[in-house]
Amino acid sequence: MAETTLAPPEVQAETLLDSNELVLNMGPQHPSTHGVLRVILKLDGETVLGTDCVIGYLHRGVEKIAENRTFQQFAPYVDRMDYVAAVSNGLGYCMAVEKLLDVEIPPRAQAVRVILTELNRIASHLLWLGTHALDIGAITPVFLCFREREEVLKIFENYCGARLTTHAFRIGGLQYETYDTFEKECLKFCDLMEQKLKEYHDLLTGNRIWVRRTKGVGILNAADCKDYGVTGPLIRAAGVEWDLRKAQPYCGYENYDFDIPTAETGDTFDRYMVRMEEMVQSCRIIRQAVDGLPEGPIKGKVGKVIKPPPGEAYVSIEAPKGELGYYVVSDGSLNPYRVRVRPPSFVNLGALDKMCRGSLVADVVAIIGTIDIVLGEVDR
């Protein structure tokens, strides 16, 4: 065998990597990528020089399916995008079609929609908190969070029979009337939640390890948030008091009294505090909605055959992860001509590179966790 010799330096410079740089592949099978996200990291020692996301492993062509189903038939599919906040997905889609049809939704249906959506926001945030803390190394919160999330899922199960992909709403209102102890259980859950949130704060907020792992990590300031189109708790943590429920109220949110929690620096710790406070505000909204739950019909004047006039509408809601928009085009037939989903997870993930640059490789896990992505929604 011939003796191995190194190529001359000028060839080495062209063919070999810079000896300080390392390309590290993370995922798609990695517990802290929350699904099948692959990130290619370019490192200099422990410092991240750049990232490249490879996504699409969970791409099911939801927008294509929409064009081949009727308006009603497509509604259950949207639950499979952000499957931890299926109720919000369904709300956005129903509202977009209702906008095309120009129908009025009865107040009772609106109030029940608000209650279920806010319960789902809490469930989504609980799942985020548990897994995010688990990624960073705190094992306990995930068990506590799943314990409380179970209570929300029980309410969903009692209401519509499903726990995760609920398909709770129908175009025009609701399919089911609430069950007998619905109001009581919602209020009971709010009591429980407010008490348990104190427990989470005790575990994490003052915890030195938690603070060291999250403070100053993955900073995204307000200007960058706007530039990257980042919404939801991320932009509120950067100090922008913007929430679609307040900015462009829908579903009767203008009738409820609640605050928009914000923070200043836009780091991982701030986003944690904002989401924790959002759960408190969601409880406040649920209490008001349950107390003032009006009587009356639960479905607006929508025919059995849904055939909106030719036209288009963009309707967006404040999903737990940010602005979730539906752009629906109708050509006057039974099937939508085009449904475009504007997914918050996908757009927020686009800012990952910006947030990771210059941070340590161990913080990449914390940053992916703090964006709160669901790959079903990123890939659709």
Place this chain on the structure above:
Amino acid sequence: MPDTPNSDDKPRPTPSPRPPAAAGADRPARRPVPKKPAEMPCEPWEGDLPAALQDRFGDSLGRVVLLGGQKLLVADIAAAFEVLSCLKQEHGFDYLVDVTAVHWPDKPEQFEIVWTLYSYSSNERVRLKAGLAEGQLAPSVTALYSSANWLEREVYDMFGVEFKDHPDLRRILMPDEWEGFPLRKEYGIVQQDSDWVRENLKIESAQ
């Protein structure tokens, strides 16, 4: 249009008129069902912003309307970048919500590129649309908004629309070597790139 079991769209035969109600029948007369309007309500959009845009862009701006209450601009594709740049820099539309496309195979300008913008300062949303023929390049707005990077990649991936001056125009959701653009209307719902599936998944069909 593909055949789905429920796409049966034939008008139903009109039922024969009911016999006159017997005396004493307590059923109220059925109210006539109001006919749905054939089009979405569309009215001209008036105000400072549309006036300023019309002054500046003149004929390259088509419809300036409120479609179902939502602000909609239609522009020539050649002027689209200028309009977006003007909206961002002079009118404070600092958040690019979405970039997407709609495929109309029967129109001469097959693709309709749709930009949705939002202004944090005035709490306003505007949608801009521009038609694009097959083979024509769309302007990339990555220089104005960083969020356009991934959104434009997705439009390219799904429709095959190329964006001029995009820094990194690759597929994003589909595999890099995939042939065909799934959201075009001629692409079937069960269609796939058989060669790719055979080579990479080692199966005959992914369906």
